[in-house]
Amino acid sequence: MRPRKILLSCAIVFLSSALFINEATAQVPAATGYLGKAETYKAKNSALDYLSKKEVVTRFGAISDSIWSYAELGMQEFKSSALLISALEAEGFKVEKGVAGMPTCFVATWGSGKPVIGILGEFDALPMISQKALTPLQSPILEGAPGHGCGHNMMGTAGVAAVIAVKRSMQENKIQGTIKFYGSPAEETIISRPYMVRAGVFKDVDAVIDNHASSGFSTSYGVDGNAVISVLFTFRGKTAHSAGAPWSARSALDAVEIMNVSTNYLREHLHYTQRMHYVITEGGEAPNVVPDKATVWYYVRNTDGRIEDMYNRVVNCAKGAALATGTELADIKVLTGVHQRHANKGMAEVIQKNIELVGMPVWTEEENAFAKSLQKELGNAQNGYPSRVGQLRAPSGIETGGGSSDVGEVTLIAPTATLNFPGGVPGAIGHHWSAVASYYGPAAAKGLNAGAKVMAASAIDLLTKPEVLAAVKKEFEEYSKTHPYKSFLPENATPPLDLNRELMEKYRGRY
Ligand SMILES: [Zn+2]
Numbered sequence: 001m002r003p004r005k006i007l008l009s010c011a012i013v014f015l016s017s018a019l020f021i022n023e024a025t026a027q028v029p030a031a032t033g034y035l036g037k038a039e040t041y042k043a044k045n046s047a048l049d050y051l052s053k054k055e056v057v058t059r060f061g062a063i064s065d066s067i068w069s070y071a072e073l074g075m076q077e078f079k080s081s082a083l084l085i086s087a088l089e090a091e092g093f094k095v096e097k098g099v100a101g102m103p104t105c106f107v108a109t110w111g112s113g114k115p116v117i118g119i120l121g122e123f124d125a126l127p128m129i130s131q132k133a134l135t136p137l138q139s140p141i142l143e144g145a146p147g148h149g150c151g152h153n154m155m156g157t158a159g160v161a162a163v164i165a166v167k168r169s170m171q172e173n174k175i176q177g178t179i180k181f182y183g184s185p186a187e188e189t190i191i192s193r194p195y196m197v198r199a200g201v202f203k204d205v206d207a208v209i210d211n212h213a214s215s216g217f218s219t220s221y222g223v224d225g226n227a228v229i230s231v232l233f234t235f236r237g238k239t240a241h242s243a244g245a246p247w248s249a250r251s252a253l254d255a256v257e258i259m260n261v262s263t264n265y266l267r268e269h270l271h272y273t274q275r276m277h278y279v280i281t282e283g284g285e286a287p288n289v290v291p292d293k294a295t296v297w298y299y300v301r302n303t304d305g306r307i308e309d310m311y312n313r314v315v316n317c318a319k320g321a322a323l324a325t326g327t328e329l330a331d332i333k334v335l336t337g338v339h340q341r342h343a344n345k346g347m348a349e350v351i352q353k354n355i356e357l358v359g360m361p362v363w364t365e366e367e368n369a370f371a372k373s374l375q376k377e378l379g380n381a382q383n384g385y386p387s388r389v390g391q392l393r394a395p396s397g398i399e400t401g402g403g404s405s406d407v408g409e410v411t412l413i414a415p416t417a418t419l420n421f422p423g424g425v426p427g428a429i430g431h432h433w434s435a436v437a438s439y440y441g442p443a444a445a446k447g448l449n450a451g452a453k454v455m456a457a458s459a460i461d462l463l464t465k466p467e468v469l470a471a472v473k474k475e476f477e478e479y480s481k482t483h484p485y486k487s488f489l490p491e492n493a494t495p496p497l498d499l500n501r502e503l504m505e506k507y508r509g510r511y
Contacts, residue, residue, distance in 0.1 A: 040464040043173040047165040047456040048358075051449055060161040060452065061445025063087060067153035068133070068440050071125040071146040071511070073500035074186025077104045080123040080153075081183055084160050088181060091164050099183075100199035102495045105192055106183040107201060108160075110167040111176075115206040115469055117166075117459045118180040118414070120407065121159030122152040122187040127503060130511060131433035133440035136373040138433045142511040146504070147436035151213025151424055152187065154439055158211055158421060158448040162455035169460060177463045180205065184406075186499065190228060191336045193406035194487060195495045197413055207347060207415045207462050207472055209455050210407045213439060214420035215428070216386060217355050217450065221348035221417060222395025223340055226275060226301040228404040229311050229488055230335040233259065233318045234282075237327040239292040249290035253283045255318075255325040256294045262317035263298075270310055273401040275301040293330075301404060304340050307488070335496045337488025339408040342479065346472035347417035347458075352392040354457040360389050360422065361446040370443075371425040378434055380427035385443065390420075412485040415476040419454055423447020 050056060067080045081104040085095050093108040130145035131138065141147075163181040170179065182201065184192045196202065237250035263276060270276075278298045284291025302310045315332065322329040363371075368384035375382045410416050423446065425438040438444070462469050 037465075039173060039175075040460060043169045043175055043460045043464060044457045046172050047169040047460060048453055050165045050168050051161060051453050051456060056161070057445055057449045060157050060448060061442065063160070064154045064157040064444060064448055065440055067123055067157065068148045071130070071148055072123075073127060073146050073504050074124040074189045074191060075102065075104060075495070075497055075499045076501060076504040077123050077185050080104075080156065081106060081185065084121070084123065084156050084183060087160050087164070091167060093163070093167070093181070099201060100192070100195045100495070102185055102192060102195065102497065104183070104185040105196065108163065108181040108183070109178060110163070111170055111178040113176060113178060115463055116178040116180060116204050117462050118182055118202070118205040118208040119159045119163050119455055119459065120182050120184055120208060120210045120410065121156035122184050123156035124152055124186050124188050126150060126188055126431055127500075129431065129433050129436050131436035133437060134370055135437050136370065136377045140433070142507065145507040145511050147433070148439050149431045149433070149435040150188065151435070151439040151444075154213045154423055154444055154448040154451075155211050156183065158451040159455065161449065161452035162209075162459065165452065165456040166459045166463075169456070170463070175460075175463055179459060179463075187406060189336070189499060190230060190338050190404055190406040191495055191499070193409040194336055194338055194489050197409045197485075198487060198489060202410060202413045205414045206469060208410055209347070209351065209458055210410065210416055210418040211451055211455060212418055212420050213424055213447070213451075215422055215424045215426040216390045216420055217360055217422050218390030218393060218420045219348045219351040219355065219417055220393035220395070221343045221345040223342050224395065225341055225408070226273065226401050226404045227304045227307040227337075227339045227408065227488065228299055228301045229307060229337040230297070230299055231311075232281070232295055232297050232331070232333040232335065233329065234293065234295045234331040234333070235322060235325075235327045236330040237290070237292045237325065240290050242288045242290050246290060250292075250326045251290045252294035252327050253291040255321045255327040255329075256280055256283060256296045258324050259296060259318050259321035262320055263314055266313055266317060270313075271302065271306055273303050273306065273399045274310060275299070275401050276314070301401065303399060304483075334490050334493050335499070336406070336493075338404055338406045339412055339488070341405060341408045341418070342411045342483065343417040344411070344415040344472050344476055346468070346475050347415050348392060350458045350461050350468060350472070351417055351419050351454060354454040354461070355389050355419070357457060358450055358453045360387055361450050363443060363446075367443040371438075374425050374434055374438060375427045378427055378429070383426065386422065386426060412480070412483060415472040419451060419458075421447055421451025421454065423451075
């Protein structure tokens with residue numbers, strides 16, 4: 001509960017004399033835990049002042065650069081998560097580790113009671129896109145090694161910086177409530193959030209702020225992207241000499257190939273929102289031994305309403321392929337299943353106001369010179385970094401499909417919206433060496449710091465303005481009536497902890 005003294009000062013500033021409350025007869029709502037506008041202003045200022053300190057910008061920039069250098073793939077982010085956890089523990093956060101059965105998943109908490117405001121953060125890299133920092137030509141640090149081509153090194157860091165700033169402000173200004181940071185591994189393979197939701201990690205949260213690195217400074221609301229089911233199909237057959245006695249063999253690879261032919265024909269008869277892609281992860285070792293085991297990994301994507309039907313039709317393609325080849329469809333292993341994102345409008349409006357409050361960072365000549373050289377190399381207009389923040393984006397109303405994020409799960413559990421913060425070079429290509437080159441150094445540090453400011457200020461709005469929090473929760477509850485959460489995970493699904501293990505071990509410590 002917050003002290004009477006603060007309630008009183010709030011009343012003095014904002015209530016008319018007719019409503020004046022004196023300490024002895026105060027008829028203010030008891031134990032609301034909320035502050036009035038003057039306190040919001042003060043609390044925001046102390047969070048922003050903290051984040052504006054040069055040493056703070058530098059410190060979190062260095063954490064982001066370290067995570068960039070570790071470039072750990074999903075489920076293998078041991079050093080990256082440990083670095084973020086140590087920053088949080090040093091500030092007095094209570095950190096629960098190994099959450100939802102994933103060693104690199106964690107939840108950091110400070111404070112107690114309601115409201116509970118959460119910030120999401122990611123820290124995984126992508127395979128095959130190793131690149132030297134701030135180098136405007138393709139130049140890997142180590143050929144084939146992973147790299148941070150989606151800015152997740154900045155995102156976990158920005159979220160941690162934000163919750164630390166909020167905690168300091170809560171302490172200084174005696175704000176009641178709880179601030180949480182959800183360390184979410186393996187976003188690139190859209191793994192962690194459905195398992196975190198299933199484990200009840202978000203049960204107590206009132207509102208969630210998500211973030212993503214970008215070149216712009218913006219937010220949006222409404223439905224976005226595609227739902228996805230990530231699934232491995234394994235076929236088993238019989239080996240034999242491929243030339244000597246092929247008639248006695250049954251090729252599991254044939255089954256994979258026939259399945260892929262079937263799904264490629266299936267595309268024509270799916271709604272245009274669909275996306276479907278696969279890689280053959282196991283297809284035999286040598287041409288002269290008929291493969292008795294083969295596995296194909298599919299991403300099946302569509303809207304929330306269409307994905308289950310599409311998935312069942314893809315399973316039928318697998319069954320048909322097994323029948324045609326005399327092999328067995330031995331295993332269907334769903335790695336993950338996530339919904340489309342349904343960002344809360346009220347949350348996006350809170351974030352947008354704070355984007356406008358914080359404003360676009362001012363970039364130095366040196367920073368712009370690098371951005372222009374990268375833009376030149378990519379054949380883009382050489383405009384450097386942007387100087388203006390974006391407008392609040394409404395949903396287009398046209399379903400265009402596209403990518404997915406496991407943040408979709410959280411958007412159906414609590415009011416959630418995503419902040420896109422700057423620091424990347426406009427025109428740099430996501431999941432490509434050019435993005436890896438740009439998500440490092442002073443401009444990245446400035447961008448993530450601006451993002452942390454917006455998230456901290458938005459969390460403080462939600463902690464201190466009960467009417468704002470009530471409105472976003474009401475919007476969420478209305479939406480939930482027609483879109484109740486139902487997991488796409490089969491009951492027996494478990495997080496694929498070995499995902500990327502071998503690949504990571506091949507490169508760890510070599511770059
Ligand atoms: Zn990303």
